[in-house]
Amino acid sequence: MAGKGIHIEGLSKRYGEGDTAVLALKDVNMHVAPGEVVGLIGPSGSGKSTLLKCLGAVIDPTAGRMVLGDEVIFDGGWKVRDLRALRRDKIGFVFQAPYLIPFLDVTDNVALLPMLAGMPNDEARTRALELLTALDVQHRAKAMPSQLSGGEQQRVAIARGLVNRPPVILADEPTAPLDSVRAMAVIRILNDMAQRFQTAVIVVTHDEKIIPTFKRIYHIRDGITHEEVGEGRRFD
Amino acid sequence: MISLAGRDILHAWGKFIFTGVGLGLLIGVTLTMAGVYRGMVDDGKVLLDNSGADLWVVQKDTLGPYAESSSIPDDLWRSIRTMPGVAEAVNVTYLTMQVVKGSKDVRAMVVGITAGEAGTPGWPPQLVAGRQITRSHYEAVADIATGFQLGDVLKIRRNHYTVVGLTRRMVSSSGDPMVFIPLKDAQEAQFLKDNDAILMQRRRTEANPAFNRPGVPGLLDAVIASQTSNSSVNAVLVRIQPEFSQKEVAEPIRRWKRLTVYDRAQMESILVGKLIATSAKQIGMFLVILALVSAAIVAFIIYTLTMDKIREIAVLKLIGTRNRTIAWMILQQALVLGVIGFVVGKISATFAAPLFPKYVLLTPADSVLGFFAVLAICVLSSIVAIRMALKVDPAEAIGG
Ligand SMILES: Nc1ncnc2c1ncn2[C@@H]1O[C@H](COP(=O)(O)OP(=O)(O)OP(=O)(O)O)[C@@H](O)[C@H]1O
């Protein structure tokens, strides 16, 4: 069932060798259509972050096949030469912890990505500010990351993940430090982005507040995915 | 695109200034070291310039009068003066010794100069105060670096001298200030024997049957007189006539008089190449060590600054920053550190130089060389940090 969006077949990932080897992913099968936001849930240590890292070309999967859009990026080995360019141009990350660049202010933390991709500074900053406004942190646009609260930092990190309008967004517990109103705002923005730019979004979460908003949810247990239909509740 | 290095420096400017100043003091020491060497070379050149000589006539096969002791008869100058191309030929003595004033003493080079006037070879060319020596005994002209003042009374060996004039930057090749006194006094100071020694020699001479011959009256007295009077100088300074070359004048003196004659270039190579060669090597060793220490410190600082940013570098890599951009960021910071260090070093060396007891000469050429050496060291020492940064795993930017 190849096609646009994210497509994963039989993905496995083993950490280490010999006695200490950990088989973090055994048999992962997923499909996320363009414009779709799916949830990925599972107990701690079940391999959620590992899956996002594989998909995000940050670590090497052991076996399997991954397709982004109409490009096969992994099939037993990487099919893309420049993984860093792949990350920059195709994938937006929102990490479990919001690692911002401490020496750049909030706006430039977000604007850096489009700048790296060659966008003029002014245009990149304008785009960053739009997102910061949507995430309700525009009043902190000139602040340094160390001056922000944990939740504010997280929202800036989310803005950074979205700013390049990538075809794929991978979010690892993006709402963990946020209150329910802001958590909902994040989910709304992810859904807006998905619809406007036909982005395929995977959201890893433990957050009871947002789980009901997904139409489809993947459960992962012991490195194996199980698909189920979610409630798909509206979030406003 | 914004300058990542610039932003980081602005963000942590205190750290940069602080380490830059520390590095700068080290660079300042290095520049001063080079300045000490240049000062020594310059002292030598100033010594030769101020002597006013074109040729130095010294004892055969010696490197005199500055680098080795040389002793030649004090009547030789007469015959040298009659040689073709010689404009002036005068005796001179040099002796480095302690000059006493009251309870303190100063290490100085005592120069014995012949009667004459300013402009005579050996004479101080210019005074900053007072007058030249006019009497043939017991007057002195001292360099202000001795700390003496007009009217001071100095003691050199057994005799006392009144300071009548002061000079500036009249130094020996080892940087000791000069004290000029009349030639006769200087000869005495250099070759004077104490009374006991004279008495002993007289006895030995009298006991020698070859000198004490009953049939030859006056022989003993003549021998003793020749033994006690001193008739040596260290060198004859020659000024040549403008239409002659140094070579043309030197060659006949060398052949005919069986003396060693040095021209200006040879003298310079003796002073720089031989006299201060050991000191120069010593300073060279220090320069090498200081350069290595500076390099190690820059490398260490850049390494730690980069270590502090490992997580940010992982994030930068994760979001697709090119290796080139990351390496350039680290390199720029190393260069900025180097520039701060150099500026601080240059300023501190400039202010510290006059405080040193010996002449410290900071040349623009050395500064330029030092600047590029610092930059080169910074580039080299950032390689370790850059290699480490490029090895950072972008996965580190994603928490569990
Ligand atoms: N670098 C690694 N080396 C070895 N084992 C690892 C490594 N990273 C993760 N693991 C192991 O792989 C398994 C899956 O880890 P992963 O981080 O994907 O879990 P997770 O589902 O994200 O958990 P959490 O909800 O706690 O974040 C765990 O057993 C973990 O110990």
Ligand SMILES: [Mg+2]
């Ligand atoms: Mg995780």
